[in-house]
Amino acid sequence: QVQLVESGGGLVQAGGSLRLSCAASGRTFNRYTMGWFRQAPGKEREFVSAAKIWSGSRTYYADSVKGRFTISRDNAKNTVSLQMNSLKPEDTAVYYCAAAGVWTIQREEYEYWGQGTQVTVSS
Numbered sequence: 001q002v003q004l005v006e007s008g009g010g011l012v013q014a015g016g017s018l019r020l021s022c023a024a025s026g027r028t029f030n031r032y033t034m035g036w037f038r039q040a041p042g043k044e045r046e047f048v049s050a051a052k053i054w055s056g057s058r059t060y061y062a063d064s065v066k067g068r069f070t071i072s073r074d075n076a077k078n079t080v081s082l083q084m085n086s087l088k089p090e091d092t093a094v095y096y097c098a099a100a101g102v103w104t105i106q107r108e109e110y111e112y113w114g115q116g117t118q119v120t121v122s123s
Contacts, residue, residue, distance in 0.1 A: 001025075001026065001112075002024055002025060002026045002028075002029075002032065002099045002111075002112040003024070003025040003026070003112070004022055004023070004024050004025075004097045004098070004099060004112055004113065004114035005022065005023045005114055005115070006020060006021065006022050006095065006096070006097045006114040006115065006116060006117040007020070007021050007022075007023075007117060008020040008021050008081075008117060009095060009117030009118045009119045010118075010119070010120070011120045011121075011122065012087055012119075012120070012121055012122070013121070013122050014087060014088055014089055014121055014122065014123050015086060015087065016087050016121070017083070017084060017085045017086075017087065018084045018087065018119060019081060019082070019083050019084070020036070020081060020082040020084065020095055020097075020117060020119070021079055021080075021081045021082075022034070022036075022079060022080045022081070022082075022097030022114055023077075023078065023079050024078045024079065024080070024097075024099065025078070026078070029075060029078040030053055030054060030075050031054055031101070032052075032099040032100060032101060032112075033050055033051070033052040033099070033100045033101075033102065033103050033104060034050065034051055034052070034071075034073060034080040034097065034098070034099055035047065035048075035049065035050040035051075035097070035098045035099070035100065035104075035105070035110055036048040036049045036050070036071065036080075036082045036095060036096070036097060036098070037095070037096045037098060037107060037110075038091075038093035038094065038095045038096065038119075039093055039094050039096070039116075040090075040092060040093040040094075043093075045096065045107055046062070046107075047062055047105045047106075047107065048061070048062050048065055048069065048082070048095070049061045049062065049065065049069055049071040049082060050071070050103075050104070050105055051071045051072070051073050051080065052103050053073060053075060058103065059071055060105055064090075065084075065091075068084065068085050068086045068087075069082055069083065069084050069085070070082070070083040070085075071083075080097065082095070084119070087119075087121045088121060089121050089122065089123045090121075091119060091121050092119060092120050092121050093118075093119060094116040094117065094118050094119075095116060095117050095118075095119050096113055096114055096115075096116045097113070097114040098110035098111075098112060098113045098114070099111060099112040
């Protein structure tokens with residue numbers, strides 16, 4: 001069982017930055033792919049970024065955030081962060097942290113989810 005708690009959301013102007021953090025419980029944190037997803041009003045939850053360290057480190061980003069967002073893991077502290085720069089109004093959404101036992105960017109394959117944190121980018 002893994003419990004995830006996000007923090008760091010808020011209101012920011014376009015062009016600004018925010019850093020989201022996700023704290024995970026459990027002793028097998030290193031064995032999980034950690035992902036970030038987001039859901040805007042009236043839209044489906046979509047993949048943002050993912051990172052793993054087992055069998056070789058790997059990160060992956062959605063095209064919409066590539067070059068602006070950076071995912072990082074602190075395995076000693078069981079946390080994963082999402083640094084978001086050059087934010088745009090279209091980045092406005094509830095952001096969710098999630099954990100999967102395989103390397104995947106597919107929402108359906110993530111087993112554990114946080115409660116979400118709101119990010120609002122004003123124009």
